[in-house]
Amino acid sequence: MQLPESQVAVLEAASADEATSIDALAEATDLPPETVTGAAFELEEEGLVEVSERVDETIELTDEGHEYATDGLPEVALYEAALEAGADEEPVSMGQVIGQSGLEGDAVDIALSNYARKGYGSIDSGEITADPDAEPTADAEANALEALADGAVGTDDDLEEVIDQLERRGLLEVVETTTRDVALTDEGVTELMGGIETTETVGAVTPDLLTSGEWETVEFADYNVEADAEDVESGTVHVLRQMSERVKDVLVGMGFQEMDGPHVDADFWINDCLFMPQDHPARTHWDRFAMEEPSHIDELPDQLVADVERVHREGLGEDSEGYHSPWDEEFARALALRGHTTSLSTRYLSGEEIGEIEPPARFFSVEKAYRNDTLDATHLLEFYQIEGWVMAEDLSVRDLMGTFEEFYAQFGIEDIQFKPHYNPYTEPSFELFGTHPTTGELIEIGNSGIFREEMLEPLGVDCDVMAWGLALERLAMLTTGAEDIRDLHGTLADLEFLRNAEVTY
Structure with missing residues (x-):
């Protein structure tokens, strides 16, 4: 059996006992990951390997998320300032509380938009109240930020809701990564045992091939015209x-x-x-x-x-x-x-x-x-x-x-x-x-x-x-x-x- 050099390299580096990731194959063959990926799919077409995919999710805090994980959420700072101003007993001027909180710029709007939502108190007609029974130490979003910053995160449903909210606030990003693994099939093992020859193929027509006339004698690589093209998101009217x-x-x-x-x-x-x-x-x-x-x-x-x-x-x-x-x-x-x-x-x-x-x-x-x-x-x-x-x-x-x-x-x-x-x-x-x-x-x-x-x-x-x-x-x-x-x-x-x-x- 004859195969292009890149396919031979991937076939020889792959294993029938366990799946090997594209990155591991790229390191083993000293080929770019994109070349290994193309070769793997071509080998799969021949029935020599099996390519499987999995999507892994990782959570990364944004710069703003890291800041709040260290310094605390703005709404918590607003609540603490409201308590100090006596807003748990009677309404206090919002300007006074904001001044005591030390919040500035966008942090003020963020605090105001989340204060009542979390049950810290109410804001009405320029005055603010504070619920004396609220517990900032139990703030699920604040605790989740600290846990994410420390790398310790659970997977229960309640935490998923909190992560969704933090993502909406722009405090974290959920990054999806597609990982592909390659494993030899029985047919691939059989072909390897019988021996595979490397064929020299050319993947693209170059100016040198044209001027030298070599294009008439070289063997060109096959193209799979039915392969899925890369998704391109075009612009559209909002x-x-x-x-x-x-x-x-x-x-x-x-x-x-x-x-x-x-x-x-x-x-x-x-x-x-x-x-x-x-x-x-x-x-x-x-x-x-x-x-x-x-x-x-x-x-x-x-x-x-x-x-x-x-x-x-x-x-x-x-x-x-x-x-x-x-x-x-x-x-x-x-x-x-x-x-x-x-x-x-x-x-x-x-x-x-x-x-x-x-x-x-x-x-x-x-x-x-x-x-x-x-x-x-x-x-x-x-x-x-x-x-x-x-x-x-x-x-x-x-x-x-x-x-x-x-x-x-x-x-x-x-x-x-x-x-x-x-x-x-x-x-x-x-x-x-x-x-x-x-x-x-x-x-x-x-x-x-x-x-x-x-x-x-x-x-x-x-x-x-x-x-x-x-x-x-x-x-x-x-x-x-x-x-x-x-x-x-x-x-x-x-x-x-x-x-x-x-x-x-």
């Missing part, structure tokens, strides 16, 4: 981009025009024009991202500012008293990342963006908004909002609900539920909920209502306007089955999921 384009197509098809505007805007356009009182909790530094430089907008329309201030202070008509709370134009001029894209709506409705708009009119945007939220399965610090409004005479809640039913039906969602809600800028108001296709749970997917007269009158609008802000990511969750918003984008995005996710058309 599922949120696909969803955004689909939403735009649907809304344009429903007769809407698209709006756009600044991501950084004055609090005046973001909140004051929405009849949001300046002492509203959502307008504190805990919920908004204020700009340091520049810190304030230079110009605002004087008459509109005066009209908005008047309604805030005095209300509108006999049944509206306003807020009787401080109103400061300097605060209204403060710049921040927009917490919702309704700032675009106020700009357009006021006529400041494209001039006066006559009813009937329909506008929308699919743009990014920014909020200092606690990170969880349905909240991120930045997200895409589907903003929309319709200006017409005699609009009702029935019109608003019918619009949503028509819109969501385009995505195969026909079980929308509505719940009454309060907004400073709409009355009546309601939230929208949809059923998650995987978990069966109801998740909030948007907020809506009819704009209040106190908001519309200063803007110069004298007819009805129904409006909404819907969550693009949560629509994507309902259509793709993603259970966590962080699977869609961010540092924890599930790339395998994104490669296979499909947008409903």
Whole structure:
């Protein structure tokens, strides 16, 4: 029997008594592992060896994981600082506790997002409490990190759940390694005993072979054209981009025009024009991202500012008293990342963006908004909002609900539920909920209502306007089955999921 040199070397190095790994064969034959792998598969085709595969998993801590294994998790540090501040007896200012904890930068957000999840206490309206019965020493994630750093890890189901959570947090990586082993078959042993000759074969046509004319006399190696090719993951349009384009197509098809505007805007356009009182909790530094430089907008329309201030202070008509709370134009001029894209709506409705708009009119945007939220399965610090409004005479809640039913039906969602809600800028108001296709749970997917007269009158609008802000990511969750918003984008995005996710058309 005649075989190429590499195959002969592998056949002679392999054993019939026990399987030998590709790496061990490469060392024994002094051949590259990839050459040994190719030769092994070719020998398997001839029935001379048997190639088996196994997938081994190893767990490796990331740099952040090593840091927390040594210094402790941020949420544990926050809990210990909360105890020192007396938060186990009464709520304490979150700023005070964060200052005592020594946490900075991203560690603060990480601590806040995991604090309540682990039962260390609660965070509400800028104050923090601490559960005196919590046991940081029993923190499963912290203990698992220490065990991994020491190389001592068990395999029980509870630990697997903890490892999954640590992987989602980016504190460890589960590395899969495919190991191939080669063993001689009975036929391979027989052929070896009978003797095998080495044939000189050429694996590729080179310029030297062509110029010398040797290509006419050499023997070329056989190629297995049926062998599996290497998987190549090509680039693709992100599922949120696909969803955004689909939403735009649907809304344009429903007769809407698209709006756009600044991501950084004055609090005046973001909140004051929405009849949001300046002492509203959502307008504190805990919920908004204020700009340091520049810190304030230079110009605002004087008459509109005066009209908005008047309604805030005095209300509108006999049944509206306003807020009787401080109103400061300097605060209204403060710049921040927009917490919702309704700032675009106020700009357009006021006529400041494209001039006066006559009813009937329909506008929308699919743009990014920014909020200092606690990170969880349905909240991120930045997200895409589907903003929309319709200006017409005699609009009702029935019109608003019918619009949503028509819109969501385009995505195969026909079980929308509505719940009454309060907004400073709409009355009546309601939230929208949809059923998650995987978990069966109801998740909030948007907020809506009819704009209040106190908001519309200063803007110069004298007819009805129904409006909404819907969550693009949560629509994507309902259509793709993603259970966590962080699977869609961010540092924890599930790339395998994104490669296979499909947008409903």
